[in-house]
Amino acid sequence: MAVDGSSAEFRRHGRAVVVGASLAGLRAAETLRERGFAGSLTVIGDEPYEPYDRPPLSKQVLLGRVPADGTALPRRRALDAHWRLGVAATGLDLAGKRVRLADGEEVGFDRLLIATGTRARPWIREEEAGLDGVFVLRTVDDAARLARRLDAGPRRVLVVGAGFTGSEVASACRERGLEVTVAERGPAPLVGALGGVVGEVAAELHRRHGVDLRCCITVTALGGDAAGRLRRAHLSDGTALDVDVAVIALGALRNTEWLAGSGLAAGPRGIACDAGCRAFDIHGIVTDDIFVAGDVARSPHPLFGYQFLSLEHWGNAVAQAEVAAHNMTSAGPDRRPHLWVPTFWSAQFGVNIKSVGVPTMGTELAVTQGSLTERRFVAAYGCQGRVIAAVAFDQARWLDFYQRLIESAAPFPPDFPTVDRRPGGLRTVPADFPDPALPSHGPTVTLSGYSPSEQRITFTPARA
């Protein structure tokens, strides 16, 4: 039975449908039940597996410490859900409130959550991408295949793209003792996400761990032998490399194609939604029964000038899913905004990298604690005289403090002494992000759209 707008009605016997059975989808489903949703719950996912965790895929799984199928997400509670796994959603009928499935079935809903995430951007040329030895890394199957191939001891692995995933793959390969070349279009690893100053530190990490790091270079072609096995990579400087494995780590594409023509504001940059996770339709009008969360979402953040941010971060997926589920089961005034301050972590070359805020918005940078040359530090990013982000290398435990600086729009550069302040540490330098007009493949945060409103908000983080 379909129910109308009443949230109480919906909670009692509405029909909730979640498309995308991964981190955001699972957490949203759990939160729905936690909030007393007693109606029918359907979770649709095109992967044949129970929801699993992706961050270990490029870390413990590649190292062989955890089997690829060993990263199932812990369940926080019983869901009593109707699982439709291994079948993709292929269309959305907004007016009729139905999701179409690849097997021809249709599922009706009163409220829908879209959490279809992203997929790995494939190698540009399909025939080369099909060579045996060319990999991407997004799913358990990808990870299992790649780990198996690394077990076999290839002579040299080429990693194309030195964003977070590429750097983690390179790190895992080195830890296994494999020869690795990393080819990066930008001047250093991680520049897209963290800028040139921190990118230089990352470059030093690669080199110290024996990676053959080549920056300001692109891979122009992959070549195979008669049997279709990868043999060679051609680089933009005219050289060629003998390789038998290439890992394409060129960022992600948003899974929105299935929504084409649905009337939702869904496209290559994701699905636009408001801070309450409600999707916009194609006219820019917010819907009331379609919600979005996780990597596929793009939403305005009051703390960052109301810019639309899409954050491909684990913590964002969880927080946004919880807000979406909360709002699906709440009436207007009880709805909450998704005010999560972005945080991201990565483990590579034995270093724990963590960031808070939106580094890509920073124009300047100051090392407030520790030292770049020791590769143990906290650096704050400034934008228009305020702290907008911070990144820590092996110093993550301080970041809560920097988060509060960001939340309170504290002045940049910070004007107080701290422990572990080094001589000259507070010297402000340009953060050195590449010109956003140049093509780039890997920032973890993309910024677009802008609200003319400069209105400040008082931001209080959700406590407990």
Place this chain on the structure above:
Amino acid sequence: MTSGTLLQQILDHANRPDPYPLYAALRETPVSRQDGVYVVSTYWEILGLLHDPRLSSDTRNRTPGAGGPLTADEEEDPNLPVSFLRLDPPEHDRLRRLTTRAFGPPVCPRRVHDMRGELSRMVAGLIDGFEGRDEVDIVEDLAYPFPVMVICKLLGVPHQDEPRFHAWSEAIVSGLDPSGGPGTSEDSGRPAGPATSDGPATSRGPVTVDGPAASDGPAERRRGAQQARRELGMYLAELIEEHRRTPGDDVLSALVTDRGPEGRLSPVDLVVTAVLLLIAGHETTVNLIANGTLTLLRNPGTLRRLRDDPRLAIPLVEELLRFEPPVQLLPQRTALADLDVAGTTIPKGAPVWLMLASGNRDPRRFTDPDRFDPDRRDNRHLGFGSGVHYCFGAPLARLEAQLALAGIARRLTGPRLVTDPPPYRRNPVLRGPRHLRVAFDGLAP
């Protein structure tokens, strides 16, 4: 009830059995200045400061005399090196990193885990020793000897030397006790009742009193502590030298023979660190286990549940760390800048005390905070601190408490408290019962 500032009342031994109403009163002002000390008592403010790089753990950053009598001569003998507990990054980080190499991940990820079987056997053996008795002192007969056996085994310290380092340890720990300033009578600190005359059952001298320095004033205690630190240091230096010549499978051997990329701890740092590990390794867990037993006996329903399901020990110990944390407060921090916290400015150079046990009972963070509830969710307590100084031995302390409490629950039939509240140790920082007499009907196999 004693008079004086709230802080003095908290330090007063007469209030040791139940300081929690005092903490509740303290929380009415999240940051208050008392006796020259800035006392922080609410959860979010404590957590914020534990992650605030403008707060130092190095008392050398203090404005001399800023703290008044409570901290007047707290500064260590400048000739004695200090452990990483009292240092800031980068020195703290380097020493802690080098120490971790011998203790935990990534170099020794299984060190604690692999001791599980042995730890279970130690608990079983100690409880076997209750056979034929109808009353034990949980402190004396389990909560104290167990962690001592563990830390000796772990570090590679001969267990038969226990009486020697126990006396030093007592003296050092009593030097950490800031109480005894004006308005706090030393003698009011003596518990009434059977504690001091427990007769032949408690033949181990040092346990029955709080160490030789217990009746002295704070200045004498600190001098005694420094002397003890030197003697314990010399003892450990000799031991370390033996381990260097004939290394075994223990932490001291690993540290003295380490060949990591950053080198190894200097001989002096190694001794100071060994002192820290030895003391921290057996002066805090004893309280965790004793507080835990006491809490279980006061909550018989939970005790029964634990007997039927030893897995309950895991959330139960977390709740215990919230409810009765063995480290009640951190009295060593100093502001490096003027800090605005909850409407109060803590001036640069001022001593700051973080009242962990009070934060753990903050109703703004924990619903129904005075209820012991092992099923509590989202239990991010301050029992092990937080930030860069987060308890080094947390994994070991957890495991020890889980095994000991599960053992008590499973094997003692009809256990009951003989005295409630029990007599408490003097120390307000490391708070726990001095004795915990428990009568029981029998022993399950």
